[in-house]
Amino acid sequence: MPAPSQDWLRQNPAVRTVRAAACDLNGVARGKRMPARSAEKLLTDGTRFPMSVLNLDIWGEDIEDSPLVYETGDRDGVLHPTERGFVPMPWLEAPTALLPIWMYHEDGRPYMSDPRHALRACVERYRARGLRPVVAVELEFFLIDDSTRNLQVPVSPRSGKRRKAAEILSIRALDAFDAFFTDLYEACDAMDIPADAAISEAGLGQFEINLVHTDDALKAADDAWLFKMLVKGLARRHGFAASFMAKPYEDYAGSGMHAHFSVLDDDGRNIFDDGGPKGTKALLHALNGCLEAMHDSALVFAPHLNSYDRVVPGAHAPSGVCWAYENRTAAIRVPSGDPRARRIEHRVSGGDVNPYLALTAVLGAALNGIEDGKSPPDPITGNAYDLDLPRIPTDWSAAIDAFEKSDVVKRLFSQELIDNLVLTKRQEARYMAELSPSEQVEIYLDTV
The missing domain is CATH 3.30.590.10 (Glutamine synthetase/guanido kinase, catalytic domain)
Known part of the structure; x- marks a missing residue:
């Protein structure tokens, strides 16, 4: 499957906002809301958020004794789009796209506590x-x-x-x-x-x-x-x-x-x-x-x-x-x-x-x-x-x-x-x- 590109957004100009989201261990979508114009940078450079975000409890709280939080300084992972690319979110009032992403280490290694990388392996x-x-x-x-x-x-x-x-x-x-x-x-x-x-x-x-x-x-x-x-x-x-x-x-x-x-x-x-x-x-x-x-x-x-x-x-x-x-x-x-x-x-x-x-x-x-x-x-x-x-x-x-x-x-x-x-x-x-x-x-x- 080809890598996602800006073409989908150009073909869907009514979409003005994008959700970039990864799947945490509980299956909950975690990510960011951004203007559609910001998606081009995400496609080329990815985005960042703490590795601990994929390891939250069902209430969305940090795991208190997790080494991902204070022990390692709550360091960032780098998230890139999956091959899925943009998909519409028809349950929202305004035309919106979801861009699924998954997490990597800074050096490009897959983050193996990302559930999608577990299945990929x-x-x-x-x-x-x-x-x-x-x-x-x-x-x-x-x-x-x-x-x-x-x-x-x-x-x-x-x-x-x-x-x-x-x-x-x-x-x-x-x-x-x-x-x-x-x-x-x-x-x-x-x-x-x-x-x-x-x-x-x-x-x-x-x-x-x-x-x-x-x-x-x-x-x-x-x-x-x-x-x-x-x-x-x-x-x-x-x-x-x-x-x-x-x-x-x-x-x-x-x-x-x-x-x-x-x-x-x-x-x-x-x-x-x-x-x-x-x-x-x-x-x-x-x-x-x-x-x-x-x-x-x-x-x-x-x-x-x-x-x-x-x-x-x-x-x-x-x-x-x-x-x-x-x-x-x-x-x-x-x-x-x-x-x-x-x-x-x-x-x-x-x-x-x-x-x-x-x-x-x-x-x-x-x-x-x-x-x-x-x-x-x-x-x-x-x-x-x-x-x-x-x-x-x-x-x-x-x-x-x-x-x-x-x-x-x-x-x-x-x-x-x-x-x-x-x-x-x-x-x-x-x-x-x-x-x-x-x-x-x-x-x-x-x-x-």
């Missing part, structure tokens, strides 16, 4: 073996009336009614918010986000939109990150909230971000395809890598306190470490269908994840498995919730400890990123313990 591991992952994600989210402390489904703009029931695959539920979804799809087209089918889901006011697969894993993560910003921003323009938090309603299913992937070789052949329903040894090896990393990388898939309300048996989210063919109760599902599209569906991540970290953990674990060449346990059959299986951590503190101490995680992420994420989550855990449940929901509703 993973993709380069694949490239070194003559391989290329093909990735698609499914993103679930809630539309919510948060005008009071009592969260509820928004009133339908079409009927004026508030339907207080889950409506799985309901056309009526989609039609109730047709104006929102029409604007959303138009905005996705404008932002080059490949939105595909939308469905209503099992939670109150819950929906899912699939993003079309791509053989550029960085673009897949960019698409997911931008999509989350778009959905939340556009919902506010329509008079309600949208949230990707894992579980806003205690009695209903939570939201996930399922990742589908296959792997191509240099000849464009899917290395998981054996022409039949079972898949190749490479598929089995990748499955085993994902299973071996699942427990210790749970902090990436369930990064927040609220995340663990979702990881409970019988709530449409996996809680046991297992895999299966065509079985949605398993943590990892191998879908049926055309063997040429044989792939793995990793179902553990909540909707509240950082897409760059989540895809790094999934794809990196699969490559570990391909490199190690070990076969997985037999696939399960039946209801995974009824089986005696190794468990994904159901406690935030346990997940933090496992992530910090794991040798498997060290194969997926830089030590700097591991240390920074652990410090961030421990600080958040201390402060979240001081808040009431409603206060916790309030902070997660808009941020994740």
